[in-house]
Amino acid sequence: MSRPPQLKVTSSDHNGVSVIQSQSHASAGPALPPPPQQVPQPSSPPPGGKSASSSAAPGKMKKASADKDSDEYRQRRERNNLAVKKSRQRSKQKAMDTQQRVNQLKEENERLEAKIKLLSKELSVLKDLFLEHAHNLADNVQPPAGNPDASPAPNNQ
Template identity: 60%
Template sequence: MPRKGRVKKEGPESGEDTDEYRKRRDRNNLAVKRSRVKSKQKTIETVNRVNELRNENSVLEEKVKSLTKELSFLKELFLAHASNTVDSSKYQGVDLQKLLDDSTAGSSGGNIK
């Protein structure tokens, strides 16, 4: 199906052999090359950024695992201390298990009965 708009002329009168036509074609070819190089560079940059983010994500996931493990250890340590302390009156009225429950780890403050 032919394109709408310009009708391509055939034969010597089409202007395909003129200097002006050749200059336009050369400029267009250069523009296409620049566009393709720019597109390729953008793709490479995107791939590199994705790899950087994946690496950063892995590091952060390891850090979360480590901190979660440390938090669990500290909770156990605190519970052991709270249950073995001589002056347990400090913890009267405090639901230690609820305070240390993982589901409330993100909340601020303590839960006092």
Template identity: 75%
Template sequence: MSKPPGQAGAMEANGLVSAHAQGSGLQQVPQLSPGGGGKATPPSKQGKKSAPLERNTDEYRMRRERNNMAVKKSRLKSKQKAQDTLQRVNQLKEENERLEAKIKLLTKELSVLKDLFLEHAHNLADNVQPPSSTGTTESAATTIQDGAGQ
């Protein structure tokens, strides 16, 4: 297949089309992955996978050192996050215990106040004279007794 000069885009062996900037000022288009999943690989990730490095090269050693530092940093961060979570759990447990103790205290106080209120209400009911209907009955009973004794 031949392509005219200046045209960006070519048919690849796997049937996928990619655009190449060949002096035409076009940006690189993400290339579809060969698996056919429809996911595009961003241009920054394309070409990153190269042949494995030889173990004795400086570049290999530098990459290993950077990777080891990144792993150490990640593990420290993970450990710190676990410690922070554990500390937060302990704080919440202590707060929960304090709140439960406060609930018990307030429940006890409510019970005492209820008892006092009911006792006071009962005493008031005993000391209050009944309304006028009871008073009329008493005066009528007294009148009847007076009349019977005559």
């Protein structure tokens, strides 16, 4: 009792309808030369096969045929398949775009940081110049007589 040998559903027996791929999915597949259409579709019943319709699921499929055999069903499926494909393609594209955006932003970030570094350095230089100048002033300030320590403390920073 480990595995019921009965097929699960398999009602998907398909028919011999010739609805095969009507759509021209000219999508540029990556590498799928051999169209292994593994769809639940009867590509072609066994040669010499009989047309017996009974499938593994011997249920009642008289009226049921209007379910999957229906031209409309097939048509809807096909449309949906197309939509799905499109949607997924878009999704993938979006993901790639996002990834690219990340790279772009990273680059820009680096640029900005470099700029900041440069500006900081420039500022530093200027400030040093200021300090130096201040010192010079302090040195040149005329001492009030016997008071060489008249420097008002530059108060750096």
